[in-house]
Every structure is written in structure tokens, then in C-alpha cells.
Amino acid sequence: MAAGFVYREHGLNCDGVAVADIVSAVGTPVYLYSAARVREAFTTLDRAFAAAPHTIHYALKANSTLALLRVLRALGAHADANSGGEIDVALRAGFEPGAIVFTGVGKTREELTKAAGLGLKAVNVESAGEAVRLGEIARALGRRVRVAVRVNPDIDAHTHTHIATGRRGNKFGVPLEHVPGLFRDLRARDGLDPVGLHVHLGSQLLDVAPLAAAARVLANLAREVRDAGIRIEHLDLGGGLGVAYDDGVAPSPAAYAEAVLPAIREAGAHLVLEPGRALVAPAGVLVGRVADLKAYPGSPRFVILDTGMTELIRPMLYGAFHRIGAVVPRPGEAPVSEIVGPLCETSDTLGRERAVGPVEVGDAIAVFDAGAYGMVMASNYNRRPMAAEVLIDAGGWRVVRRRQTIDDLLALEE
Numbered sequence: 001m002a003a004g005f006v007y008r009e010h011g012l013n014c015d016g017v018a019v020a021d022i023v024s025a026v027g028t029p030v031y032l033y034s035a036a037r038v039r040e041a042f043t044t045l046d047r048a049f050a051a052a053p054h055t056i057h058y059a060l061k062a063n064s065t066l067a068l069l070r071v072l073r074a075l076g077a078h079a080d081a082n083s084g085g086e087i088d089v090a091l092r093a094g095f096e097p098g099a100i101v102f103t104g105v106g107k108t109r110e111e112l113t114k115a116a117g118l119g120l121k122a123v124n125v126e127s128a129g130e131a132v133r134l135g136e137i138a139r140a141l142g143r144r145v146r147v148a149v150r151v152n153p154d155i156d157a158h159t160h161t162h163i164a165t166g167r168r169g170n171k172f173g174v175p176l177e178h179v180p181g182l183f184r185d186l187r188a189r190d191g192l193d194p195v196g197l198h199v200h201l202g203s204q205l206l207d208v209a210p211l212a213a214a215a216r217v218l219a220n221l222a223r224e225v226r227d228a229g230i231r232i233e234h235l236d237l238g239g240g241l242g243v244a245y246d247d248g249v250a251p252s253p254a255a256y257a258e259a260v261l262p263a264i265r266e267a268g269a270h271l272v273l274e275p276g277r278a279l280v281a282p283a284g285v286l287v288g289r290v291a292d293l294k295a296y297p298g299s300p301r302f303v304i305l306d307t308g309m310t311e312l313i314r315p316m317l318y319g320a321f322h323r324i325g326a327v328v329p330r331p332g333e334a335p336v337s338e339i340v341g342p343l344c345e346t347s348d349t350l351g352r353e354r355a356v357g358p359v360e361v362g363d364a365i366a367v368f369d370a371g372a373y374g375m376v377m378a379s380n381y382n383r384r385p386m387a388a389e390v391l392i393d394a395g396g397w398r399v400v401r402r403r404q405t406i407d408d409l410l411a412l413e414e
């Protein structure tokens with residue numbers, strides 16, 4: 001049986017543990033994660049690429065809770081950090097500096113200095129200016145820094161515009177035609193060792209054709225710079241593999257591998273992948289309780305939860321869809337409902353026109369596939385303390401991040 005969250009006779013269950021029991025003990029809002037589901041996703045992806053030398057650098061931006069990072073590290077995952085903070089968290093989770101790639105538009109001098117001093121696997125530079133600054137820092141520190149150039153290939157990833165990153169006009173990467181010149185420049189620049197090419201088209205990709213096109217672009221570029229006498233060690237295809245939030249079909253890891261491996265093999269380079277969402281989204285649910293119910297004539301039926309955009313902002317930020325269901329469904333019928341949060345924003349709606357069945361105040365409601373870009377985007381808006389997080393593993397469960405308190409929140413203030 002597949003690992004993760006499934007409905008059984010007495011309600012929602014995760015790997016043999018009743019979700020209702022955890023929620024009664026820990027309270028709401030709470031994020032629950034299935035360690036087994038994370039392991040399954042990682043292993044399936046890793047096996048799909050077995051035919052080529054590759055390394056999976058888990059993208060911390062999707063979810064950087066230490067307990068999950070440790071699960072992934074134990075499986076052999078490496079790390080992709082998107083800020084100085086994520087580098088620190090990766091190190092605390094036990095990743096070696098040489099297992100970390102550092103991406104991100106707008107890296108500060110402090111972040112570049114940290115990266116240069118640590119000896120990361122690669123700093124993925126986003127512009128010629130950033131390369132110049134990194135070179136200066138490397139020379140000042142007397143270090144050599146391994147760099148990859150992030151290419152903007154101008155490929156449409158067919159995803160939501162807010163999470164598309166590989167089109168000309170997006171702020172990310174170096175336009176394709178400038179990359180060979182920058183590479184020659186890097187070689188001439190003391191302190192930097194150009195070792196790779198990087199691309200990331202966007203997130204939640206449901207079609208592998210753009211990923212295949214990006215692999216081809218990197219392979220061609222690798223050939224071009226190799227002809228100029230520079231050896232490329234690795235090609236980094238970024239992340240982006242989508243998940244089926246709405247019971248539709250997402251590309252399988254096998255289809256992903258089949259689409260990109262021919263070009264990568266031809267290039268004879270080591271493949272780096274930076275998946276985030278596909279490894280952790282289906283492994284997490286957010287659970288809240290019904291705080292109020294409202295049904296006035298001329299207005300939809302509102303199911304008002306004690307959780308909303310402060311815990312999971314994806315629906316409000318880019319219209320993302322998450323399945324929603326009662327933790328212990330009640331028998332019978334009920335009108336479709338607007339599932340909303342308690343925040344003072346009309347956009348604080350988790351789901352529109354949803355059939356969650358009959359519910360009563362106090363019932364626990366699960367928002368599915370919330371393991372990625374959920375907790376990491378949480379906020380304290382309306383002075384709401386952040387949710388607790390629970391890891392379900394080997395038939396047991398434990399709180400891996402306690403619920404924030406108002407004292408935690410005020411600890412930084414005068």
C-alpha cells in the first residue's frame with residue numbers, strides 16, 4: 001500500500017496512525033508529515049535516474065523543517081539552498097558544504113562571503129555582476145569557489161506565471177546568448193572555477209517537454225564551452241516536477257528521466273536535480289478545526305476554519321488548488337461550501353465550492369498535499385503564532401516543531 005494519508009474505516013489515517021488522535025493531542029492548526037511518503041518519493045525519483053550519474057539536491061525552499069531534512073539526508077539527498085539562512089539550516093541538518101548548491105537571485109555580499117568560505121559544491125551565479133563580486137570575495141579570502149552559471153533559456157514551462165522562471169523577461173539567470181562569453185570570463189577570473197551550467201524553468205510543471213528542451217539547451221551549451229576548452233562537470237536541471245493536487249495526472253519520475261536523460265548522457269556530464277515540491281508536497285497535510293459555520297440566504301455556506309493564509313498561502317497567492325476533507329467524515333449530504341480561514345482578508349479562502357459533507361463546529365478538517373510551500377511561507381499576520389509540526393514515522397509520531405507562543409513572538413521586541 002502506498003505510504004501517506006488515506007481514508008480508512010474510522011477516518012483519515014497516516015501510515016497506521018489515526019490523524020484524529022494526533023490532532024486531539026497537539027491541537028490545531030497543525031502540519032502532519034509522513035516520513036514514509038517522503039522516502040517513497042525520494043527513492044522513486046532516485047531509481048528513475050539510476051541509468052545516469054546523478055545527485056538529488058533537495059530544494060530546501062519547499063520545506064526546510066529539520067526533521068524532514070534529516071529524513072532526506074539519511075536517504076542520500078544533497079541540498080539546494082536559496083539563501084544564507086537555508087545554507088545554515090542545511091548545515092545544522094548535517095549536510096556537508098560540498099553537498100550544497102546555492103541558488104538565488106539577489107545574493108547579498110554576506111551570503112556570497114558565507115558561500116565562498118564554506119567551499120560549497122557550486123554557487124549558481126545569476127548575473128555577470130554577481131560573478132564579479134564573488135570573484136573579488138574569493139580572492140580576498142584566498143579561496144577558489146566552484147560556480148555554475150544559471151541560464152535563462154527563454155522556455156515556456158506552461159505553469160502559473162508567478163512560478164515560471166525561465167522566460168526572457170523573468171528576473172532569473174543569464175540570457176542564453178551571454179552564457180558562453182561569461183564562461184570564458186569566469187575562466188579568466190582568478191578565484192572562480194566554472195564547473196557547471198544550471199537552469200530552473202519554474203515550479204509545478206505538468207509537462208516534461210519543456211524540461212527536455214532545457215536539458216537539450218544545457219547539453220548544447222556544454223558542448224560549446226567545451227569546444228572553447230572549458231570542462232563542464234555537471235549540468236543542473238533545477239527542480240519543477242509537478243504534483244497532482246486535483247486528482248489529475250502529474251508526470252512520473254520515469255517520464256521525467258526519459259525526457260531529459262538522452263541530452264544529459266550525450267553531454268557526458270554529471271546530472272544535478274533540485275526537486276522540492278515533488279518530494280514533500282504529497283507527504284504533508286495541514287489540519288484545522290471548524291471555528292464557525294454560516295449560511296444566510298443569498299450567500300454561500302461558509303465553513304470557517306481556525307487555519308488559513310497564515311499557515312498555507314498558496315491558494316491566495318496563486319490560486320492553487322488543494323483537496324480538502326473532514327478528518328472523520330460524517331454521514332449524509334451537505335451543500336457545497338466556501339472553506340475559509342479566520343484572517344481579516346476576503347482572499348483568505350482555502351477552497352471554493354467544496355463538498356466536505358456535513359460538518360460541525362470543532363470538527364477537524366484536512367487540507368491535502370500541503371507539505372511543500374506551506375509551513376515555509378507561514379506568517380504571523382494577525383499576531384497568529386505559527387502552527388506545530390508533527391512527523392509520523394514507523395507507526396509512531398512526534399512533534400518536530402512546537403507551536404509558537406505569544407512569548408516567542410514578542411521575544412524580539414522592545
Ligand SMILES: Cc1ncc(COP(=O)(O)O)c(C=O)c1O
Nearest residue numbers: 059200203239240274275276277
Ligand atoms: C532554483 C530552484 N531550484 C529548485 C526549486 C524547487 O522547485 P520545485 O519545488 O518545483 O521542485 C526552485 C523552486 O522554485 C528553484 O527556484
